[in-house]
Amino acid sequence: MTKLSVNINKIATLRNSRGGNIPNVVQVALDCQQYGADGITVHPRPDQRHIRFEDVFDLQSKVYTEFNIEGNPTPEFITLIKKIRPTQVTLVPDAPDALTSNTGWNTVTQVSFLTDVVNEFQSLGIRTSIFVNADEEMIRGASQIGADRVELYTGPYAQDYPKDREQAMVPFIAAARLAKDLGLGVNAGHDLNLDNLNYLFSCIPWLKEVSIGHSLISDALYMGLEKTIKAYKNCLNPPESTILT
Template structure:
């Protein structure tokens, strides 16, 4: 079954809006796992507008599922990921002030930049995933770089889903087929929610993990965190 990794960045955003430590990102990580999530995702950015560097150190001792740290692979990011021994590093091509991820890597043009980074992370025993658009060429490029997985950027799927779900998912199905044929693991994330998640995993049952934050935290405002995670997990069951 596809695993659910909960991105708790929005919990940190809420905390930072008032300062102090409420709500606690550590408690959020603990409770997400307690309620059934099979991983925790965090995305520390240089400006610390949500997850702070110290949060990473505070959260790690409480992770008994998997810790996925995503971000732009600067020297500081790589050092942080290795220092806390994350289970997975997801490399995204975000600029420092970018609001949110909005495209995948060009794994061909950026090969010389990414290859030594992936090698360093893998030598440290950290599974490495590369954030890509649903393009077979970009998937193949990630494979040649030595990545363990690709994370398919699903915003295009989510934005087209209500209009034509079959058309929206088609390029992701093809990209996943290429990944599987190469032996790459498959992750997916961005704008997935309770309306579009089940169809995606039904059409691509080989997805190893979905990372969901914004929609899940928004749903939790109305449903409660426990019930929300249960409903997302229900979407992932065959």
């Protein structure tokens, strides 16, 4: 079963736009779990433009499903993770001024740095995932580093999906198959939505997890949070898959 982890960064963005505590990030996380989300994802950035470090501590005792914390492993981020000890850490190579995540790690040139970080987190019992492009060389690098999983950056898939969804999936199927063969779990995230999620899942039914925030929260403005989460979950439970494992 592919798990749905709801990224609640956009809830914090809305809250921060006015100050105060409306909407309440912790309550939304509780609601998401009650409505069927299999996990909660947050991505605290150094400028704390949305999720703040204090939010992560507030959420620590409230996330009873899986807690996934994304981020660039700066010293401050590493210290945070060591204190929180979430279910999973997803390492993302965000530049401080990046508007949103837009590429994966180079697991070849960054092998030494990433190996040290992964080893440190794994020694604390934290599952580690490395955010990578759908590139077979980067998948092999993640395997050599010793990561538990990779998260495929699906931005290019989402961009090309309206033009030719089969062609858009080609590099992702190859990358996911290689990761599976190397013993890596496969996650996916970025720009996934109700239009393109089911096809991704039907082509890669061994996905462990998808992390979705922007589109899901946007859909919830029209559909309501409970119905939206159910709709996304339905995309991950089709009657049969297009490509067999």
